[in-house]
Amino acid sequence: MTAYLSIRNLTVTLTGGTPILRNVSLDVVAGQVHGLVGESGAGKSMIGKAVLGTLPRALTISTGEIWLDGVNILTLKPSQRRQRIGAIAALIPQDPLTALNPSKRIGPQITRRLVDILGWSKQVATARALELLAEVQIPDPVRVMRTYPHELSGGMRQRILIASAFAAEPKLIIADEPTTALDVTVQKQILRLISDMQTRHSTALLFVTHDLGVVSKVCDTLSVLYAGKVVEDARMHRFFMRPIHPYSAALLAATPTYTDPTGSLTPVSPKVIKAVEQEIQEHDMRARQ
Amino acid sequence: MQDERGALKRPLGLRLWLSGSWLTLLFFAALFAPLIAPKDPLMQDLFLGRMPPFWESGAEPGFWLGTDSLGRDVLSRIVYGARLTLIVAFVAGVLTCIIGATLGLIAGYYRGWADRIISRFVDIWMAFPPILFAILLIAVLGPGLFSIIIAIIIIDWTRFARVIRAEAMSQGAMDYVASAQVAGRTKLDTMLSEILPNVLPTIIALLTLEMGIGVIVEAILSFVNLSISTDSPTWGGMISEGRTSIHQAWWVLVFPLITLFLTVLSFSQLGEGLKDRFDPVLR
Numbered sequence: 256m257t258a259y260l261s262i263r264n265l266t267v268t269l270t271g272g273t274p275i276l277r278n279v280s281l282d283v284v285a286g287q288v289h290g291l292v293g294e295s296g297a298g299k300s301m302i303g304k305a306v307l308g309t310l311p312r313a314l315t316i317s318t319g320e321i322w323l324d325g326v327n328i329l330t331l332k333p334s335q336r337r338q339r340i341g342a343i344a345a346l347i348p349q350d351p352l353t354a355l356n357p358s359k360r361i362g363p364q365i366t367r368r369l370v371d372i373l374g375w376s377k378q379v380a381t382a383r384a385l386e387l388l389a390e391v392q393i394p395d396p397v398r399v400m401r402t403y404p405h406e407l408s409g410g411m412r413q414r415i416l417i418a419s420a421f422a423a424e425p426k427l428i429i430a431d432e433p434t435t436a437l438d439v440t441v442q443k444q445i446l447r448l449i450s451d452m453q454t455r456h457s458t459a460l461l462f463v464t465h466d467l468g469v470v471s472k473v474c475d476t477l478s479v480l481y482a483g484k485v486v487e488d489a490r491m492h493r494f495f496m497r498p499i500h501p502y503s504a505a506l507l508a509a510t511p512t513y514t515d516p517t518g519s520l521t522p523v524s525p526k527v528i529k530a531v532e533q534e535i536q537e538h539d540m541r542a543r544q
Numbered sequence: 545m546q547d548e549r550g551a552l553k554r555p556l557g558l559r560l561w562l563s564g565s566w567l568t569l570l571f572f573a574a575l576f577a578p579l580i581a582p583k584d585p586l587m588q589d590l591f592l593g594r595m596p597p598f599w600e601s602g603a604e605p606g607f608w609l610g611t612d613s614l615g616r617d618v619l620s621r622i623v624y625g626a627r628l629t630l631i632v633a634f635v636a637g638v639l640t641c642i643i644g645a646t647l648g649l650i651a652g653y654y655r656g657w658a659d660r661i662i663s664r665f666v667d668i669w670m671a672f673p674p675i676l677f678a679i680l681l682i683a684v685l686g687p688g689l690f691s692i693i694i695a696i697i698i699i700d701w702t703r704f705a706r707v708i709r710a711e712a713m714s715q716g717a718m719d720y721v722a723s724a725q726v727a728g729r730t731k732l733d734t735m736l737s738e739i740l741p742n743v744l745p746t747i748i749a750l751l752t753l754e755m756g757i758g759v760i761v762e763a764i765l766s767f768v769n770l771s772i773s774t775d776s777p778t779w780g781g782m783i784s785e786g787r788t789s790i791h792q793a794w795w796v797l798v799f800p801l802i803t804l805f806l807t808v809l810s811f812s813q814l815g816e817g818l819k820d821r822f823d824p825v826l827r
């Protein structure tokens with residue numbers, strides 16, 4: 256099993272030197288789903304952005320390697336890197352409201368990707384876009400192609416973004432909390448849809464979430480991130496049976512499970528937090544030496 | 545699944561109609577002035593001085609809005625005056641807009657050193673009193689059409705640059721821009737095809753506002769006789785002349801004043817109306 260995306264010792268810092276990601280390593284195997292779990296602010300989105308080359312200006316990659324399809328993309332020139340990433344990777348964003356251009360109709364926003372990345376003609380791209388919209392179960396795709404984003408509900412927009420992410424048949428998709436901004440009832444449908452699409456297109460998927468319950472449903476492997484550091488890297492089954500890191504165990508105890516949804520939950524204890532903080536401080540000390 | 549906003553097309557607003565009609569009327573009046581103006585705007589006839597408008601007793605047939613103290617036809621002078629007014633409004637407005645909006649867009653989207661240079665330049669520029677700058681310029685270049693236009697650009701380009709920079713910056717932080725980057729598009733392409741359409745409503749509102757300002761500036765400069773040569777009629781010049789004979793012939797002052805007021809008002813209303821129509825979320 257070779258990794259399609261392999262992040263090695265990635266350290267990302269704020270311009271002042273404050274680390275945001277600490278020596279992160281993780282692998283996403285071709286055709287499989289890798290979960291990236293951690294509380295809000297842990298740096299999950301920044302991992303995705305580092306891979307896709309959309310890090311905010313204030314952040315820089317100080318060390319590390321990002322191997323995508325056998326090439327360390329950090330060694331490429333920016334223009335080459337952009338083209339390479341565009342050809343093989345795509346993003347399903349967290350907020351479906353700001354991820355579509357408000358002043359353009361849906362149709363051109365999807366076909367544009369096909370024209371740009373695959374070099375297709377407008378007509379072929381339009382035909383394919385209609386197919387894709389049908390595939391993500393959007394009723395009346397012809398009409399939806401002509402609407403503006405604000406005319407559609409959050410769930411519909413997210414379906415469109417999923418269609419758009421899969422449009423150019425990328426080998427890797429990064430889904431950054433794709434259901435967080437949605438209603439609970441819609442969340443399940445969208446999750447199911449992403450999972451189905453992933454299986455059908457056998458895309459590698461890096462699934463970012465703060466919800467272990469979601470991870471247990473869709474992922475093959477996972478990494479647990481705390482304050483920019485990977486504290487546990489595991490296969491799904493083993494993780495839920497026997498988490499190794501105390502923070503992972505605490506996180507698991509704080510998450511409702513599907514086998515026992517009514518079971519009692521334990522908040523992550525201050526002792527565990529303190530232990531992890533300690534570990535991270537030691538890591539930073541070592542890094543400085 | 546779909547809310548009703550999309551289906552509900554708002555009718556063309558009243559203010560858009562009124563302001564648009566007035567400006568269209570003015571535009572054609574200016575374009576076809578020789579055909580439309582009933583008299584030669586420069587022709588003096590001292591025997592016909594200070595004739596009242598048509599509904600008052602003692603009005604002279606053919607001089608609809610009366611005559612000034614030199615016997616020149618007020619209506620014809622207003623029609624010819626529209627030419628200079630509109631040239632200044634359009635040329636100065638469009639140039640100011642192109643310069644300011646381009647710099648603002650680049651600074652707001654590219655950020656980095658481009659932003660640092662442009663923003664510093666705007667700050668320094670605004671530290672000078674620009675009005676002084678403009679008056680100095682007219683003193684050097686001499687009064688005239690060209691000087692007025694340059695003066696307006698000098699005073700106002702920073703407004704476009706600042707407002708558009710802020711808008712481009714907030715649009716640039718949106719996920720759809722990141723998506724365009726991930727799809728391998730270049731920064732220039734992203735700026736023109738993703739950011740610009742979203743900033744366009746603001747650009748249009750600022751542009752029409754600027755045209756209104758152009759009308760006022762031109763009127764003020766002709767009022768103080770710093771505009772183009774005195775023999776071609778201008779609204780500001782007419783107001784200035786009419787002021788001296790307000791008690792004997794109010795119409796010489798009032799008609800150009802009303803025209804000026806309506807025109808400035810129309811430009812600002814047109815801007816607001818168009819902004820709404822161009823905004824896909826409000827549309």
Ligand SMILES: Nc1ncnc2c1ncn2[C@@H]1O[C@H](COP(=O)(O)OP(=O)(O)O)[C@@H](O)[C@H]1O
Nearest residue numbers: 275293294295296297298299300301302311313
């Ligand atoms: N534009 C930015 N400038 C500086 N720091 C940022 C910026 N965006 C995010 N950060 C910091 O990076 C850290 C990780 O953020 P993020 O990856 O968004 O967390 P999450 O795990 O919730 O996705 C946060 O602590 C946040 O303060």
Ligand SMILES: [Mg+2]
Nearest residue numbers: 299300431432
């Ligand atoms: Mg996030």
